[in-house]
Amino acid sequence: MTTTETLHAVPESRWTSDEAWVGTRRPVLEAHALPADCYVDEAFFAEEQDRVFATSWVSVGFCNELDAPGSAIVRTVAGRSVIITRNADGELRAFLNACRHRGTQLVDGDCILGSVIHCPYHRWGYDRDGALVATPQFADAGVDGFEPTDYGLHPVRVDAWQCLLVICLSNETVPANKWFGDLDQRLAGYRLGKWRTHLTQNIEIEANWKLISENFQEYYHLRWVHPELSKVSRVQDHYRYQGAGMYCGQTTTPISNDERGDWSAMPPVEGLNHSDMASGRFIALFPNTLLSVLPNHVFVMHLDPVGPGLTRVTGTWLLPPSNPHVADADFVTTRDFWQDVNNEDIDIVERGQRGLTSGGYTPGRLSPRFEEPLHRFHNMLADRFTGSTRIPAGDESDDQPLYGTGVNPLPWRGVDI
Ligand code: FES
Ligand SMILES: [Fe+2]
Secondary structure, X not given: OOOOOOOOOOOOOHHHOHHHHHHHHOOOOOOEOOOOHHHHOHHHHHHHHHHHHOOOOEEEEEHHHHOOOOEEEEEEEOOEEEEEEEOOOOOEEEEEOOOOOOOOOOOOOOEEOOOXXXXXXXXXXXXXXXXEEEOOOOOOOOOOOOOHHHHOOXXXXXXXXOOEEEEEOOOOOOOHHHHXXXXXXXXXXXXXXXXXXXXXEEEEEOOOHHHHHHHHHOOOOHHHHOOOHHHHOOHHHEEEOOOOOOEEEEEEOOOOOOOOOHHHOOOOOXXXXXXXXXXXEEEEEOOOEEEEEOOOOEEEEEEEEEEOOEEEXXXXXXXXXXXXXXXXXXXXXXXXXXHHHHHHHHHHHHHHXXXXXXXXXXXXXXXXXXXXXXXXXXXXXXXXXXXXXXXXXXXXXXXXXOOOOOOOOOOOOOOOO
């Protein structure tokens, strides 16, 4: 699907011209990696916030974080602080976190809201639909032409997608279900909307957010950076898992050979089909959420860009509803394995950032077999900068060999539960 709607008004720059992306736009067999400026340059970073983060569906948390009545989370996307909550009827709502009187920040952070959100400055109040419902002493001396309905909180688009809460600061972007494309159907068998967060950890990584995502998307580095992981997740067991949608997907099938069972310590969710039961789905949602979906747990990384060379990462493990009382020891085995793998990745992406910052890098070539998802990711990025809002297509089938990989022995065939 291709549309030609215009992204919101940000001045033209060298990155809005097609010439800036010539190496990215070549076919993958001839393509180059991104220039160093995309990872280290302050001006690129600022523009990326506007062109990418302010126009995308960005995951900001998990549906179960809003289970308690009145609960709210506060997240910053593209420099905008946003309150995400549910109204009195339980429907999702999101608002910019600034009072409509004189702009004061309303809510400090995650909290339980009452029926009215009060501004601490002059006590204007808003209900959880964003309507202005209190203006104490405001009109006592008279005020002309004031309509409270003109001063409700600025709404932000919000949706629940699978287990994730997603927001979009642009009104021009397609709805969330179109943004994620066929991924809803691909993941339907897991019923992720019912899974719940089990543990969250935060960390800061001294690397650009794209380096972290790219590293997640390719398994070229597996043998050398992750000698232990490569016993579970073997290079030869990786395949594409790519339909139409704003994501880059791959699958490891089978997920675990006999040598190490760290990922199988907990029981799987009930009702998975043969392909899902035997596979790990590794999906980079554009722009900044990394999903690892396994038969018995999900690990999600949210990448919050702080600066060109600094990213705040929130890592969250989710467990299925059929598995609420998993033994601590079994979860710890899974968690520790992830932490070991992640530490190896952090070291290499921080090294990557140092090289891009000071190494005089000029764009190199991509390995089609291992780095095709990066090519797709780079082109999504180029689309946002050059004004295209297309949703990229996917593979024609899940069992066709691509760029040297074999035929997936258990291709995804659609939902058969
Ligand atoms: S700034 Fe919020 S009530 Fe005045
Ligand atoms: Fe890795």
